[in-house]
Amino acid sequence: MALEQKIKYEGDCDREFAKWVVSQTGGDNLRHCIQCGVCSATCPLSLYMDYTPRRLINLAREGFKKEVLGSFTIWLCASCYACRVECPKKIHITDIMYLLKRRAIEEGVYPRRFPIPVLAREFARMVFAFGRVNETLLVMDLFLRTNWFRFLSMTGLGLNLMRTGRMSLLPDHIKRRRELRKVLDAIDSDKTEAVS
Amino acid sequence: MKYLYFPGCSLKGSGKAYEESFLAVAKAVGLEIRELEDWNCCGATAYMSVDETRSYALAGRNLAIAERENLDIIAPCNACYLVLNKTQHALKDDEELRRKVVKALKAGGLDYKGTVRVRHPLDVLINDVGLDKIRALVKKPLKDLKLAAYYGCQMVRPYASFDDQHDPVTMDKLMEAAGAECVPWPLKTRCCGGSLTGTVPEAGLRLAYILLREAKKRGAGAIVTLCPLCQFNLDGYQDQMARKFEKVDFPVVYFTQVLGLALGLSASELGIQRGIIPAGKVLSGAR
Numbered sequence: 309m310a311l312e313q314k315i316k317y318e319g320d321c322d323r324e325f326a327k328w329v330v331s332q333t334g335g336d337n338l339r340h341c342i343q344c345g346v347c348s349a350t351c352p353l354s355l356y357m358d359y360t361p362r363r364l365i366n367l368a369r370e371g372f373k374k375e376v377l378g379s380f381t382i383w384l385c386a387s388c389y390a391c392r393v394e395c396p397k398k399i400h401i402t403d404i405m406y407l408l409k410r411r412a413i414e415e416g417v418y419p420r421r422f423p424i425p426v427l428a429r430e431f432a433r434m435v436f437a438f439g440r441v442n443e444t445l446l447v448m449d450l451f452l453r454t455n456w457f458r459f460l461s462m463t464g465l466g467l468n469l470m471r472t473g474r475m476s477l478l479p480d481h482i483k484r485r486r487e488l489r490k491v492l493d494a495i496d497s498d499k500t501e502a503v504s
Numbered sequence: 505m506k507y508l509y510f511p512g513c514s515l516k517g518s519g520k521a522y523e524e525s526f527l528a529v530a531k532a533v534g535l536e537i538r539e540l541e542d543w544n545c546c547g548a549t550a551y552m553s554v555d556e557t558r559s560y561a562l563a564g565r566n567l568a569i570a571e572r573e574n575l576d577i578i579a580p581c582n583a584c585y586l587v588l589n590k591t592q593h594a595l596k597d598d599e600e601l602r603r604k605v606v607k608a609l610k611a612g613g614l615d616y617k618g619t620v621r622v623r624h625p626l627d628v629l630i631n632d633v634g635l636d637k638i639r640a641l642v643k644k645p646l647k648d649l650k651l652a653a654y655y656g657c658q659m660v661r662p663y664a665s666f667d668d669q670h671d672p673v674t675m676d677k678l679m680e681a682a683g684a685e686c687v688p689w690p691l692k693t694r695c696c697g698g699s700l701t702g703t704v705p706e707a708g709l710r711l712a713y714i715l716l717r718e719a720k721k722r723g724a725g726a727i728v729t730l731c732p733l734c735q736f737n738l739d740g741y742q743d744q745m746a747r748k749f750e751k752v753d754f755p756v757v758y759f760t761q762v763l764g765l766a767l768g769l770s771a772s773e774l775g776i777q778r779g780i781i782p783a784g785k786v787l788s789g790a791r
Contacts, residue, residue, distance in 0.1 A: 333598070352695045356707040384707065386698035387549040389661035393669060402662070409553040423703040431550035435562065439544040441513040447702060462702070464743045472778040474518045483542050487612040491565055494611035495558045498604050 316372060326371030332407055338369045340397040347391035347401050357381040361391055361401055368408065377412040381405075383424040423454040436492060439482030444475050505632055506536040507623070508570050508577045512584035512732075513545050518740075519581070519732030521775025525760035526580050526625055528774055532767045533633050533641060540570055540577065546587040549698065560601060561608045563591040567622075568614040576621045578628055580760075582731035586658035588622040593663070624659055626730055626759065627666040630674045638681050643768035645683025649726075649787065651762070652719035653679060653686045654738075655693050656731040669693075675759050679728060682766035687722045691715055696734045701741050705748075712737045713745045716752045725786045726755040728762055739780050755783035762787070 313320075329335045341362075348360035359367060359381050368376045376382070385405040392402050409428070412418045418425040427450050434441050434449075444466075451459035469475040482488060515523040530537045543566050545551075551559040566588065570577050579585040595602045595618055602618075609616055629638065653675045660669050667674045672693065676686040696715060700708030716738055719727050729735050739756040746752065757779065764774040765787060776783055 352711055353700070353707060356704075384700070384704065386695055386700055386708075387552075388657035388695035388698070390657070390695070392662050400662075406552050406556065410556065413554060424699070425553070427699065427703055428550040428553040431548070432554040432558075435545045435547070435551060440516075441545050441548075443513065443517045450703070458705075461744070465740050468740065468743070468780045469518060472780055474520055474778055476517055480513070480516060482544050487614070488544055488562075488565060491561050491608045491612035491614070492558050494608035495555075495561050495604065498607060499557070 316375075318370075321371035322373040323371050325373035325376075326369060329368050329371075329407075334400045334403045335407060337397065337399055338365060338404065341365050341369070341399060342397060344396060346394050346396065350390040350394045351385075352388065352390065353384045353386060357384055361385075365399070365401070365404070368404070374417075376408060377415060377417045378419065380419060380422070382408045382412060383418065383422060385409075421454050423450055426450060426454055434479075436489065437485075438479050439485055439488050440480045442476060442479045444469075444477055445479060505534065506538070506575055507628065508540045508573060508575045509537045510540050510543055510546075510566060510570075510577050510579040510584055510588070510622075512579065512581040514581050514583075514732035514736075518736050521778040522580055522732050522735065522758045522760065524773065524775035525758055525764050528769050529629075529760045529764045529767065530625075532764070532769060533629070533638065535628065535633070537578070540566060542569065546579075546581075546584040548583045548587065552587075557601065557604055559587075560591050560594055561605050563587050564595070564605045564609055564616055565612070565614060567591065567620045568609050568616040570620045571616055574619075576623050576628075578623050578625050580625050580730070581733070582624075582656050582658040583733060585622060585624050586663075589663055589665070592618070592620070592622060624666070624730070626659070626674055626678065629678060629763075631666060635677060635681050638678070638763075642682060642766045644766055646762065646766050646787070647683055649684040649762075650724045651679055651684050651686050651726055651728045652689050652722060652724035653692065653759075654696075654715065654719070654727050654729045654734060656729065656734040657693060657695050659730065660693055675728065675730060678759060679762060682763050684762060684766075687719075687724045689718055689722045689724070691718050696731075696737045698733065698737075701737045705741075705744065708737075709741060709744055709748055712741055713749050713752070716742070716745070716754050716756075717749075720752070720754055726757055726783060728757055728759050730759050742781055753781060755779055755781045755786050757783045757787070 697708035
């Protein structure tokens with residue numbers, strides 16, 4: 309087993325990342341976190357996380373970029389908003405998780421072959437192409453990209469859905485796909501203008 | 505009472521029974537429903553993880569199309585209901601975001617002023633139709649049916665616009681109006697696992713299993729829910745739960761199916777045969 313540094317020095321953190329986090333919408337009030345841990349206590353997924361939400365908030369605002377963006381925590385957040393409504397400092401924790409997920413996808417540093425970020429990316433791609441999502445095709449695409457074996461374990465569910473008429477293998481699409489693409493692309497060209 | 509209906513992708517696929525029962529019930533209580541013209545995917549939780557501004561523009565296109573008709577939108581799926589409402593809030597609170605999104609909508613020949621209201625069918629049934637009218641319309645009260653009313657997360661969080669955030673009661677009241685009894689249980693708004701049941705079953709399956717086990721323990725005969733993903737997770741993964749935990753064999757139905765039966769509609773027009781765990785016996789034994 310390789311030795312790993314478990315305790316971090318202040319010098320190990322990334323100041324730029326800390327600055328970036330608190331400059332984003334919703335990130336500005338991360339400074340107000342009193343580390344009470346109510347978020348971790350209400351979170352139904354915290355028992356599977358490598359860092360509980362409370363710890364993740366502290367790591368993020370102090371600039372521990374590698375730990376935060378490479379964590380399972382941000383991807384295990386199922387957006388149930390339990391932490392957000394209980395937070396005594398009214399921190400929008402769910403939106404902070406989204407913010408960190410986006411940065412992790414942008415930098416390509418999410419855990420390898422972990423299905424959730426792949427699902428998010430493929431979902432967005434399907435929406436851009438068709439305007440709607442076909443659940444069956446999305447799930448098939450996901451498992452072929454990440455875990456063949458797990459795909460096989462889903463055949464029982466697939467057969468049940470077929471039997472009850474709840475599965476469609478044809479991609480559904482909107483009529484004015486060009487209109488939707490124009491809207492979405494206009495957001496990107498707006499961003500490019502803002503940068504230049 | 506006229507409304508626009510935003511089905512979302514699930515109600516056209518695995519949640520087909522929710523669409524069937526919602527439309528049948530709406531008709532029976534006198535709501536005039538028209539599907540939103542050329543609606544697109546709301547973005548759910550996944551799109552927000554990829555691009556925030558684009559996700560607001562994506563949801564915004566639906567709001568823009570709805571605004572032309574000057575009617576409230578009914579969104580039965582909890583995720584659609586939340587995403588469309590969240591977009592409303594974000595566009596209202598953040599001027600810079602609103603400018604960007606409206607500019608993008610204009611590039612597609614659309615516009616949005618911000619006047620659309622996004623409603624849940626439960627809200628419409630309770631507050632626009634009213635329990636008195638529903639009670640008067642009930643033809644076959646579902647006596648001896650015990651239910652665990654499960655609201656899921658995104659209907660009451662983060663915005664609880666028509667019910668209590670910690671202990672919602674509107675669905676319990678509606679089910680009681682249909683003649684059923686709702687058992688007390690504390691997991692009404694606990695997460696069902698969302699998409700984790702499929703992507704990370706080692707964590708997600710347990711979340712769904714806990715809900716079923718507790719509902720059973722409290723003496724309910726079925727769980728009644730109002731979200732297609734909750735229904736899918738609780739109903740569809742019971743074979744995997746049997747391998748991992750224990751055999752559950754517990755029906756999970758939509759609140760519109762239960763209400764529809766009480767209103768005298770047939771099981772087949774309410775899509776009751778679409779449950780993977782058959783619900784017909786529990787529901788018909790209740791008459």
